[in-house]
Amino acid sequence: MTIEVRTYEGSAAEAAAFTSSIWRQTYAGRIPVLEWDETYYEWQLLPDSGGSRDWLVGAYDGKSLVGSLFADPFPFRLHGEDVLGSMSSWLTVDPSCRGRGIASRLADEQRRRHLERGAVFCLGFGAPGTGGPGFWGGLQDTQQLGKIGFWTRVLDARATADWSLSLAERVATRALGLLQGPPEGATAAGIRPYRPGDLPACLELAHGLLEVSEIGYVWTAERLARQLAHRDVPRTLVAEVDGRVRGFVNWYLLGMTGRRTVRAGVIDVLALRSLERPLRRALLDAALASMAGEGAAFAFVLSLACHPRRDLLASGFVPVPGASDLLFVFTRRPMTLRDPRNLLVHWR
Numbered sequence: 001m002t003i004e005v006r007t008y009e010g011s012a013a014e015a016a017a018f019t020s021s022i023w024r025q026t027y028a029g030r031i032p033v034l035e036w037d038e039t040y041y042e043w044q045l046l047p048d049s050g051g052s053r054d055w056l057v058g059a060y061d062g063k064s065l066v067g068s069l070f071a072d073p074f075p076f077r078l079h080g081e082d083v084l085g086s087m088s089s090w091l092t093v094d095p096s097c098r099g100r101g102i103a104s105r106l107a108d109e110q111r112r113r114h115l116e117r118g119a120v121f122c123l124g125f126g127a128p129g130t131g132g133p134g135f136w137g138g139l140q141d142t143q144q145l146g147k148i149g150f151w152t153r154v155l156d157a158r159a160t161a162d163w164s165l166s167l168a169e170r171v172a173t174r175a176l177g178l179l180q181g182p183p184e185g186a187t188a189a190g191i192r193p194y195r196p197g198d199l200p201a202c203l204e205l206a207h208g209l210l211e212v213s214e215i216g217y218v219w220t221a222e223r224l225a226r227q228l229a230h231r232d233v234p235r236t237l238v239a240e241v242d243g244r245v246r247g248f249v250n251w252y253l254l255g256m257t258g259r260r261t262v263r264a265g266v267i268d269v270l271a272l273r274s275l276e277r278p279l280r281r282a283l284l285d286a287a288l289a290s291m292a293g294e295g296a297a298f299a300f301v302l303s304l305a306c307h308p309r310r311d312l313l314a315s316g317f318v319p320v321p322g323a324s325d326l327l328f329v330f331t332r333r334p335m336t337l338r339d340p341r342n343l344l345v346h347w348r
Contacts, residue, residue, distance in 0.1 A: 035255030126325035216344025265291035
């Protein structure tokens with residue numbers, strides 16, 4: 001039967017089952033595998049309340065899903081100009097159907113949709129050990145603008161070591177755990193969970209991060225509200241000073257499979273710069289303690305210029321340089337970055 005590429009028709013549960021199972025089949029034991037679940041996809045791409053599926057592309061053999069490529073449209077500020085772009089990930093093809101050009105057809109359809117809707121680029125990360133960097137790098141309209149790393153904080157050294165695929169990483173993790181220990185919860189006044197009434201202050205803080213970013217998200221109130229609080233998926237702590245929110249940390253928990261499956265705390269939005277340094281440390285430590293309390297083995301955040309290096313080091317984060325390729329796909333103009341860290345995005 002002919003493979004047809006069309007708008008994705010399934011549920012968040014189907015997307016989770018399809019992508020996670022095939023990534024496990026393809027990469028288990030070689031690299032850490034992300035365990036996207038139904039609640040994650042519902043939060044990010046497929047809200048129960050509906051919404052556009054224009055950026056969600058699937059490949060179908062009859063009624064059976066055999067490939068997917070999802071993109072998440074976002075307003076960006078690009079060197080001072082507001083443009084439409086997208087963040088993309090989750091390229092998945094059923095192993096039984098590979099070699100039939102499905103990934104290329106999915107990319108062609110996404111390209112068409114991006115051009116039709118006036119999107120200037122699609123941004124993604126190419127993880128080493130996957131087929132992503134080679135596939136995307138082979139397209140004529142892809143620009144690779146360097147490598148980007150992470151900051152990582154071990155929360156449970158034994159669980160992280162048991163999870164790690166590399167013997168060297170297991171040894172280093174156990175040693176780091178002995179030096180650091182688990183995070184201690186902060187007791188500073190003003191640190192508390194996010195409330196809906198905090199949204200205007202958080203939106204102002206999120207926009208302030210663009211000041212040190214060449215390319216970055218321009219959060220809308222609606223989009224940031226969903227990012228900071230949606231059912232029980234994202235978590236957000238704020239720091240309030242003199243009755244006003246001056247900083248916040250936003251994260252979610254994601255399953256990751258190495259030698260075993262653990263939960264990781266993925267920090268998406270980190271706004272600390274309006275706080276005095278002691279309160280920055282207290283807010284970060286409170287967030288880490290919350291992650292550890294929910295069973296996260298480690299936490300990580302993209303290494304971006306807007307994430308203060310000194311504060312991350314003070315809270316026990318260590319740098320993991322050059323972990324992913326930074327890819328701009330379907331580019332309608334040449335892209336430039338003085339430094340790959342000069343971004344304001346989250347990792348997907």
